[in-house]
Amino acid sequence: MARTVDTERYAARRLQIIDAGLxxxxxxxxxxxxxxxxxxxxxxxxxxxxxxFATKADLLLAILELGTAETREKAAAFEGRTDALAVxxxxxxxxxxxxxxxxxxGFVRAVAGxxxxxxxxxxxxxxxxxxxxxxxxxxxxxxxAGEVRTDVPAGRLASWLTLLMDxxxxxxxxxxxFVAADERELLVATVRDFLRGVGPPPHP
Amino acid sequence: MARTVDTERYAARRLQIIDAGLxxxxxxxxxxxxxxxxxxxxxxxxxxxxxxFATKADLLLAILELGTAETREKAAAFEGRTDALAVxxxxxxxxxxxxxxxxxxGFVRAVAGxxxxxxxxxxxxxxxxxxxxxxxxxxxxxxxAGEVRTDVPAGRLASWLTLLMDxxxxxxxxxxxFVAADERELLVATVRDFLRGVGPPPHP
DNA sequence: GAGTTCCTGGATCGCGTGCTCCAATAATGG
DNA sequence: CCATTATTGGAGCACGCGATCCAGGAACTC
Numbered sequence: 001m002a003r004t005v006d007t008e009r010y011a012a013r014r015l016q017i018i019d020a021g022l023x024x025x026x027x028x029x030x031x032x033x034x035x036x037x038x039x040x041x042x043x044x045x046x047x048x049x050x051x052x053f054a055t056k057a058d059l060l061l062a063i064l065e066l067g068t069a070e071t072r073e074k075a076a077a078f079e080g081r082t083d084a085l086a087v088x089x090x091x092x093x094x095x096x097x098x099x100x101x102x103x104x105x106g107f108v109r110a111v112a113g114x115x116x117x118x119x120x121x122x123x124x125x126x127x128x129x130x131x132x133x134x135x136x137x138x139x140x141x142x143x144x145a146g147e148v149r150t151d152v153p154a155g156r157l158a159s160w161l162t163l164l165m166d167x168x169x170x171x172x173x174x175x176x177x178f179v180a181a182d183e184r185e186l187l188v189a190t191v192r193d194f195l196r197g198v199g200p201p202p203h204p
Numbered sequence: 205m206a207r208t209v210d211t212e213r214y215a216a217r218r219l220q221i222i223d224a225g226l227x228x229x230x231x232x233x234x235x236x237x238x239x240x241x242x243x244x245x246x247x248x249x250x251x252x253x254x255x256x257f258a259t260k261a262d263l264l265l266a267i268l269e270l271g272t273a274e275t276r277e278k279a280a281a282f283e284g285r286t287d288a289l290a291v292x293x294x295x296x297x298x299x300x301x302x303x304x305x306x307x308x309x310g311f312v313r314a315v316a317g318x319x320x321x322x323x324x325x326x327x328x329x330x331x332x333x334x335x336x337x338x339x340x341x342x343x344x345x346x347x348x349a350g351e352v353r354t355d356v357p358a359g360r361l362a363s364w365l366t367l368l369m370d371x372x373x374x375x376x377x378x379x380x381x382f383v384a385a386d387e388r389e390l391l392v393a394t395v396r397d398f399l400r401g402v403g404p405p406p407h408p
Numbered sequence: 409g410a411g412t413t414c415c416t417g418g419a420t421c422g423c424g425t426g427c428t429c430c431a432a433t434a435a436t437g438g
Numbered sequence: 439c440c441a442t443t444a445t446t447g448g449a450g451c452a453c454g455c456g457a458t459c460c461a462g463g464a465a466c467t468c
Contacts, residue, residue, distance in 0.1 A: 029320045046417075049457095112316045113316055159387075162379070171367045174328075177363065213435095214445095217445090240424095251445090251446060
């Protein structure tokens with residue numbers, strides 16, 4: 001026999017390439033991110049790249065799956081909480097914090113540009129589903145506790161929360177005057193008002 | 205002398221290609237929209253295409269400029285109105301109606317994917333500026349009339365309106381359960397509440 | 409240290425793309 | 439009806455890309 005597979009080294013290399021891919025894709029777009037550039041960013045040769053990912057598209061999918069996994073972890077971390085509205089506001093706040101990383105908005109729009117590729121659309125749908133499940137869970141609990149409006153179905157409220165978070169991300173990416181850290185508070189306040197509903201003031 | 209340039213025919217042909225480009229780009233993304241496919245969609249040969257647009261990128265820019273021009277027309281149509289809040293809500297409602305055209309959200313995300321190309325970024329910035337100017341104008345008038353909250357600067361309110369409209373567009377594109385026509389009313393109501401501000405109810 | 413397998417980089421290939429070129433055609437003026 | 443020029447289609451070109459291939463080195467077992 002001879003050397004065994006060093007899974008730790010392997011995983012580290014893989015993450016290194018993923019990180020390089022995220023960086024380059026975020027700043028050049030998916031098609032602008034040539035494998036050559038990703039390799040240069042990662043400090044590797046193209047042979048190495050295709051040893052870890054059969055295809056450039058596979059790298060993108062790996063990045064997306066990583067994101068989905070993080071969402072699932074986040075969901076697990078909130079298990080056992082009972083203050084639904086507070087949880088929802090923390091989730092929204094966390095999204096605002098993520099938007100502060102300059103790579104995130106760039107990557108998101110890059111991915112949007114290749115949505116028509118079926119595999120990417122599927123991965124993104126899974127990501128969306130994970131996030132949606134998380135939001136929906138707490139929206140429903142919030143409704144049960146009387147903290148969240150009931151004039152709009154829970155599913156639609158979850159969609160609207162995503163709308164606000166995605167819109168926030170987009171604004172950060174495009175609008176120079178729109179700084180994530182400065183707008184975070186207004187986002188949380190707006191979401192709170194939206195979830196409470198406004199017609200009649202909730203707690204007079 | 206011989207035949208003169210038929211500007212009408214020329215403009216029509218040009219619009220035909222623009223329309224084909226919009227369709228194909230919306231459904232395939234920018235890089236997925238090969239010039240060959242655009243030509244097939246328009247029913248022309250590649251020679252004709254490059255007779256009207258020196259470059260594939262030029263077609264994209266022409267589409268974007270058309271959009272900017274439409275925004276300017278819309279702005280002109282509202283001249284003379286005095287009910288600022290109503291104007292703003294009409295603008296938001298119009299954005300929701302546009303989102304119902306299935307090509308619009310697809311095209312928007314396709315463009316997002318090529319934002320890193322300087323010329324595209326510039327054209328999009330101009331588009332953004334036109335929309336922003338329009339919103340800002342009426343936000344300021346609304347504030348002066350006491351219809352719009354004053355605890356947040358007008359510029360930031362304009363950014364937030366864009367956030368809501370863009371987020372809406374994105375949701376329509378991604379979320380199958382999110383139908384533009386069904387959500388329109390909630391969008392308008394949410395924007396109204398957002399513009400009024402909520403802390404203390406405005407008109408008890 | 410020998411043997412074996414895994415890992416790595418870079419030269420190289422084939423393909424699809426945006427774009428050019430030119431001959432044929434349509435449209436106009438005299 | 440002829441001359442002239444705008445307009446058109448499509449064959450073909452050059453290039454850049456993703457992906458392949460392979461030879462040398464590294465890592466590990468015995």
